[in-house]
Amino acid sequence: MSPTLLIVLAVVVLPLLWSVLIAFQQLRLLEIGTASPFRSLSLDNFERVFASGELWTSLGTTLVYTAGSVILSISLGLIAAMAVRKPFRGRTFVRAALLLPYVAPVVAVTFVWRTMLSPQFGIINEAGQSLFGWAQPIPFLSEAQRTLGAFGAEFPIPTALLTAIAFEGWRYFPFAFLFLMARLGALSAETEEAALVDGASPLQSFRYIVLPQLMPVIALLAILRTIWTFNEFDDIFLLTGGAAGTGVASVRVYEFLTVQRNVGAASAQSLVLSLVLILMLAIYMVLLRKRGERL
Amino acid sequence: MSAHVTPESAAPTTQQADTTQKASSPSTPRRPFNRHTVERKTLSIMRWAVIGFFLLITLLPFYYMVLLSLKPIESLLRNPASIIVTPTEFTLRAYEQVLAPVSAGGQGFGTFLLNSAFVAVSAVILSLLVAVPGAYAVARLPFFGHRQVNALFLAAYLFPAIVMAIPLFVLFTRLGLRGSLVGLVLVYIAQTVPVAIYMLRNYLETVPVSVEEAGLVDGLSRIGVLRRISLPLVLPSIMATGLFIFMIAWNEFLFALLFLVERRDSWTVSLGLSQLSGSAEIPTTVLMAGSVVLTLPILIVFFSTERLLTGGLTAGAEKG
Numbered sequence: 001m002s003p004t005l006l007i008v009l010a011v012v013v014l015p016l017l018w019s020v021l022i023a024f025q026q027l028r029l030l031e032i033g034t035a036s037p038f039r040s041l042s043l044d045n046f047e048r049v050f051a052s053g054e055l056w057t058s059l060g061t062t063l064v065y066t067a068g069s070v071i072l073s074i075s076l077g078l079i080a081a082m083a084v085r086k087p088f089r090g091r092t093f094v095r096a097a098l099l100l101p102y103v104a105p106v107v108a109v110t111f112v113w114r115t116m117l118s119p120q121f122g123i124i125n126e127a128g129q130s131l132f133g134w135a136q137p138i139p140f141l142s143e144a145q146r147t148l149g150a151f152g153a154e155f156p157i158p159t160a161l162l163t164a165i166a167f168e169g170w171r172y173f174p175f176a177f178l179f180l181m182a183r184l185g186a187l188s189a190e191t192e193e194a195a196l197v198d199g200a201s202p203l204q205s206f207r208y209i210v211l212p213q214l215m216p217v218i219a220l221l222a223i224l225r226t227i228w229t230f231n232e233f234d235d236i237f238l239l240t241g242g243a244a245g246t247g248v249a250s251v252r253v254y255e256f257l258t259v260q261r262n263v264g265a266a267s268a269q270s271l272v273l274s275l276v277l278i279l280m281l282a283i284y285m286v287l288l289r290k291r292g293e294r295l
Numbered sequence: 296m297s298a299h300v301t302p303e304s305a306a307p308t309t310q311q312a313d314t315t316q317k318a319s320s321p322s323t324p325r326r327p328f329n330r331h332t333v334e335r336k337t338l339s340i341m342r343w344a345v346i347g348f349f350l351l352i353t354l355l356p357f358y359y360m361v362l363l364s365l366k367p368i369e370s371l372l373r374n375p376a377s378i379i380v381t382p383t384e385f386t387l388r389a390y391e392q393v394l395a396p397v398s399a400g401g402q403g404f405g406t407f408l409l410n411s412a413f414v415a416v417s418a419v420i421l422s423l424l425v426a427v428p429g430a431y432a433v434a435r436l437p438f439f440g441h442r443q444v445n446a447l448f449l450a451a452y453l454f455p456a457i458v459m460a461i462p463l464f465v466l467f468t469r470l471g472l473r474g475s476l477v478g479l480v481l482v483y484i485a486q487t488v489p490v491a492i493y494m495l496r497n498y499l500e501t502v503p504v505s506v507e508e509a510g511l512v513d514g515l516s517r518i519g520v521l522r523r524i525s526l527p528l529v530l531p532s533i534m535a536t537g538l539f540i541f542m543i544a545w546n547e548f549l550f551a552l553l554f555l556v557e558r559r560d561s562w563t564v565s566l567g568l569s570q571l572s573g574s575a576e577i578p579t580t581v582l583m584a585g586s587v588v589l590t591l592p593i594l595i596v597f598f599s600t601e602r603l604l605t606g607g608l609t610a611g612a613e614k615g
Contacts, residue, residue, distance in 0.1 A: 012459075012485065016458070019458060019461055080345070083342050083349070094349075096598060097349075100353050100354070100357060100594075101356075103542070103593060105565055106565075107548055107565040107569045108586040108589045112360045116359055121371060123376070126375050201331050202331070202335055227455070228455075230455075231457050233456070233549055238548070253460075253461075257464070263461060266461055270455075270461060274455065274458050277455075
């Protein structure tokens with residue numbers, strides 16, 4: 001056991017502690033080859049991170065992005081799982097096809113999305129203009145905001161952020177789909193049959209029999225997806241590069257590291273990000289426990 | 296005995312149910328559009344619409360990827376709305392261009408493929424070498440802090456890559472391993488060992504202890520039991536874990552970007568595609584061929600082993 005534990009300690013716990021240490025040190029990218037790990041400590045990095053209003057903007061964006069993506073991906077996964085629940089011809093094929101977005105490499109799928117949404121020759125804008133009568137192509141990934149008129153009122157909507165959320169929903173619904181399918185397959189048929197005999201309609205049966213039994217899995221999915229989406233870097237970076245109102249906090253960490261070349265500030269920002277995440281999860285756990293649900 | 300009684304006693308009940316229904320039908324007026332029928336009919340139509348919708352959104356992007364990789368850039372720009380490739384415009388030029396080495400005027404994806412394969416395969420072999428004995432120890436041998444270690448593995452898996460990236464970046468720069476594929480392999484091992492142990496432990500716990508004890512009684516050592524009895528029994532699961540590691544390593548982007556970006560000859564396919572897709576000089580169709588080259592190995596690996604993988608991933612969910 002101990003060798004494995006040592007390896008895990010070496011590759012996970014030590015870097016983590018080191019990351020905390022760096023957050024309190026002045027460390028530029030150029031110095032990392034030579035600087036001693038035990039330099040003097042200060043709070044300058046945190047002052048720097050908190051001083052600019054960007055921290056709160058990026059945290060706000062991250063929250064909207066996370067909440068939107070988590071809700072969308074779980075809802076889509078639930079709808080898909082219910083739709084393919086009963087056996088039909090070609091079910092195996094449908095199941096396999098629905099897993100594609102989750103399995104395919106993120107770099108490839110973001111590139112395809114960028115091409116499809118391209119205002120110059122993307123298929124979506126072509127279809128929108130010829131089928132739905134859009135006056136102009138929509139720059140889905142480079143436009144921060146657009147005003148949409150509906151019901152006589154005008155709503156500002158964050159175009160690029162919504163597109164990124166749609167992408168996340170698309171890419172991660174298979175994950176929820178897999179888990180929910182597994183749970184649905186393990187439900188006993190008797191309760192539903194009993195409800196049918198008692199006169200429950202299909203929707204009532206879903207609402208009062210099936211959904212409550214899925215709730216523990218949905219709660220677990222919400223936690224896992226929140227953890228992963230909150231710190232998600234690849235998807236946003238590859239889709240928009242963090243431009244057009246999609247600058248989530250993890251992209252800011254990357255910018256501190258590579259653009260400003262300030263390793264200390266990058267570490268401080270990532271530490272703040274982790275603490276917010278841990279705080280959110282703690283609140284969530286307390287709420288769950290209050291409602292008497294166990295994970 | 297009781298099993299024989301059930302069908303006999305069930306039969307009168309069904310009859311009874313039939314008669315009640317018949318008896319009640321005259322009293323309630325026939326309503327062809329009651330809530331049940333409407334809901335059932337609507338839902339059964341909706342179901343096919345929903346399945347169609349999901350097939351469209353999942354398959355269209357991949358169809359589009361293959362489509363663009365098979366036509367020249369000129370025909371894409373001339374007719375961007377076309378969703379088929381005509382025999383006259385069909386060409387494999389994009390694949391030739393993307394795979395050829397830079398010296399031959401290509402994009403060098405052939406080299407990137409070799410790099411990705413080297414990194415992914417090494418990560419699989421080395422991670423399993425560490426994770427199998429580790430998982431066995433966690434599953435079987437009692438030791439102090441057994442539960443906490445398990446939680447630690449899960450926490451390590453859940454921990455965001457962007458937070459781990461900075462200290463690892465600094466560490467590997469100091470060791471002089473940044474910019475080398477070996478450094479990247481080490482990072483992938485660090486990233487995959489915890490989840491591999493977590494998965495393998497679940498599998499190894501399904502091997503009955505009595506089988507192993509029989510081996511011990513017959514004179515095998517602990518290592519012998521692991522090698523001759525437990526491992527052969529969970530071999531499919533080990534393969535599944537290995538393929539899972541392969542997929543993580545092949546698809547990984549952030550660490551490849553941080554470690555290798557300055558050295559084109561050691562780029563992985565993911566990194567190569569992301570770096571070149573920013574350039575205006577390379578035609579989109581050529582990069583689409585690159586996307587196909589990047590995606591295809593993963594799809595082959597995944598769908599040849601789908602049952603194994605999905606079973607392992609969701610093993611916990613079935614318990615509720």
